[in-house]
Amino acid sequence: MSIEFDATRWGQVKEVAREWWAGRLKRPLIQIRLQGRDPQRPASRHxxxxxxxxxxxxxTPEEIVDVWDYELSKTEFLGDAFPDIWPNFGPGIIAGFLGARVKPEEHTVWFEPVALKMPAELRLACDLENxxxxxxR
Structure with a gap:
């Protein structure tokens, strides 16, 4: 991977965050992420x-992780910033686990019930094969 961030830098960022949470850091945490860095690797397929x-x-999950790696490789992390990714399946993905229809769109994810029922009629169960x-998972 060509993400420009190493264990030494991570240790520094963690220590600054600890100081901030303890009330000893006399400044705010400042995270700056600049896009446009040479990723030093081929682009992702997706x-x-x-x-x-x-x-x-x-x-595949591996291909999604490759997309994330490529995006992070194009980022320069300044100040207190560090590489992070949000595997965002939408705020109601648990409804999807319970059988609701999951409808991803460009800027959101919608969740629709298979059938409309009164709360007393609901029998919620997570299907591990969903x-x-x-x-x-």
Whole structure:
């Protein structure tokens, strides 16, 4: 991987954060991420989609991680910034685990019930073979 961030830098960032949380740092934490760094690696086969739920099922988890690696490789981390990624399946993905329809769009993910029921009629159970549960797991 060509993400420009090493264990020494991570140790510095963690120590500054500890000092801040303890109230001893006399400044705010400042995280600056600049895009445009030479990634020093080939581009990913797939584009960055924002919402992880938008990737077709044919895209493997390894390919999604490669997209994230490529995006982080193009980023310069300044100040108190560090590489991070949000595997965003949408705020209601648990509804998907319980059988709701998951409808990813460009800027959000919608969750729709299979049937409308009164709360007393609901029988919620997580299906461990549910495709969304398996994808997130």
């Amino acid at each position: 584009p960055f989609m924002g919402f992880t739920a938008r990737y077709p099922k044919s895209v 495709p969304w549960f398996r994808r997130v």
